[in-house]
Amino acid sequence: MTPDFEHPPERRGTDSVKWDLKPHTPDGRSILPMWVADMDFPIPDVVQSALRERISHPVFGYSYLSAAHQEAFVAWQRRRNSWEIDREWLVYAPGVMPAVRAAIRTFTEPGDEVIMQPPVYNPFFCAIRDSGRVVVENPLVAVNHSYQMDLEHLEAQISDRTRMLILCSPHNPVGRVWTPDELIALAELCGRHNLTIVCDEIHGDLIREGHSFTPLASISPEISSRTITCAAPTKTFNIAGLASSFAIVEDPRKREALAATIERLGLDLPNTLSLTAATAAYSNGAEWLDALLEYLNATYDWFEREFATRFPRLGLCSIQGTYLAWIDFRELMESVGADDTAVQQALLDVGGLWLSEGSWFGTAGQGFQRMNLACPRDVIRDGLDRLEIALGALS
Ligand SMILES: Cc1ncc(COP(=O)(O)O)c(C=O)c1O
Incomplete structure (x- = not known):
């Protein structure tokens, strides 16, 4: 129907x-x-039915991330974005912002600089400042009512305290879907300066006809090794109130470190209904x-x-x-x-x-x-x- x-x-x-x-x-x-x-x-409907079925069971004890849940996400990335990821690479977080906050705490020290490209989703600013890190702004440049990244300005901003760049892809609020060329140029620059990239892809399924979304980390193993991708079913399927997300981290050391921070912050326990909704959405949505x-x-x-x-x-x-x-x-x-x-x-x-x-x-x-x-x-x-x-x- x-x-x-x-x-x-x-x-x-x-x-x-x-x-x-x-x-x-x-x-x-x-x-x-x-x-x-x-x-x-x-x-x-498929998500609502799955939730109804789960609710009809009257016990809501602790849940864990089942292989079926992880596989649903892996298969989704394969089908929609031709991105082959291993389910081992997935780190659960109860939302993209908890994952971004945990990544900042894991891969930078107080006083380190984190680059962002405003205008951009405001909680990034708070996440950096709340943890005693320093916001470095590389504003996007508007050309004929479309925005571009200014990589020359970005490179000039990098100091010996700069450790991380947060990319919003697609970009909220300006609506840009970054092209592979733009992503590669940005990632090469981050590679030259050894910056970790946190790539927020929460809007990655919401692409207008005529444009094509490329997950940053799918471009090459080198880029993947320095990238923490944050993805979630919440925008795509309108289930933000059933918060859940995955950080995709190929590098095992980075993955372990991020997972440890998420655990230390007490954010590692998934919500039963969120898992039900996300699994149904990725499997049948x-x-x-x-x-x-x-x-x-x-x-x-x-x-x-x-x-x-x-x-x-x-x-x-x-x-x-x-x-x-x-x-x-x-x-x-x-x-x-x-x-x-x-x-x-x-x-x-x-x-x-x-x-x-x-x-x-x-x-x-x-x-x-x-x-x-x-x-x-x-x-x-x-x-x-x-x-x-x-x-x-x-x-
Ligand atoms: C770019 C971006 N990242 C993260 C979020 C929030 O994600 P979550 O609710 O999973 O923390 C939003 C919500 O609007 C967003 O636009």
């Missing part, structure tokens, strides 16, 4: 971060949330994902046309992956003399539209807003109407 992406269930009242945290404007109108990166679509990607592809095509017609004073970055639209307000802000706070206030209080504020992704994100497109097109249309109302208050 084709999944119905047009009529998702009501999410209000489910303790949803997206829908329940801020339901109303100050004067009591409903707020449409298009910010946090989860989808409004129901999960695949491909058809649902293909249907989802088809729906999202049509959304992107429609959204880009609609956006260009209705908002000529805003810029829209090309969407290659993720499901997140990165919108440039800078020209408009300059022409009306508005700052980020004024834009956010107009969006929320006047338009009743909650987007992710660009500055959350670092100073490189100032003047931007991120819009989550993983919802029915009618809801996006409502979002665009609200955006228009908000802009009316700014001009």
Whole structure:
């Protein structure tokens, strides 16, 4: 049966971060949330059935990572990305951010420098700073509403305290799917300076038609040996509330060290229902994902046309992956003399539209807003109407 992406269930009242945290404007109108990166679509039937079946057994004692669970992920990578990994390489973590945090603690010392390329997912900044490491920023460079890495600037930033680079691939929030050439050039640079690469591939299954995703570590054994890949079923299958993830670490010494940190932090025990959901999703969720990607592809095509017609004073970055639209307000802000706070206030209080504020992704994100497109097109249309109302208050 084709999944119905047009009529998702009501999410209000489910303790949803997206829908329940801020339901109303100050004067009591409903707020449409298009910010946090989860989808409004129901999960695949096969995942829901697997969960139902597991719940029908009335004991929920400790669970371990079964071979079936690991094999489901290994087979997924083989089928979707032609990436041959060994299940021995997998290290469980209860989420990508716990794995990233553990990797920072394992492969760097307090005071060491970690490079990131903002605008980028904000918790990376916190993970580095919270552990007493130093953030080094190599901002992405925007060219014609698409972003590139500035490798010359990156290399110039490296000092004898630089130990690690965190790559977001595909990149949240700018929606880039890095090409093999871009990945190889970056990895060669990291190789020259002996940097460990933490590669966050949580959005790696959400690729727009016409683009192709390459897991960084699949490119060569040399790259794989310096890379900690973080992958998860949570974005792909909309099961972020059933948190789970795998770090893929080919180098045995690095793997043991990372696993030891995860254990020391008390993060090694998997949640029973998360395992059930992830195993079912990786084993039987491909058809649902293909249907989802088809729906999202049509959304992107429609959204880009609609956006260009209705908002000529805003810029829209090309969407290659993720499901997140990165919108440039800078020209408009300059022409009306508005700052980020004024834009956010107009969006929320006047338009009743909650987007992710660009500055959350670092100073490189100032003047931007991120819009989550993983919802029915009618809801996006409502979002665009609200955006228009908000802009009316700014001009
Ligand atoms: C790039 C990126 N990494 C990690 C996460 C969070 O992952 P987890 O919930 O598994 O910690 C997100 C969630 O939006 C994300 O966009």
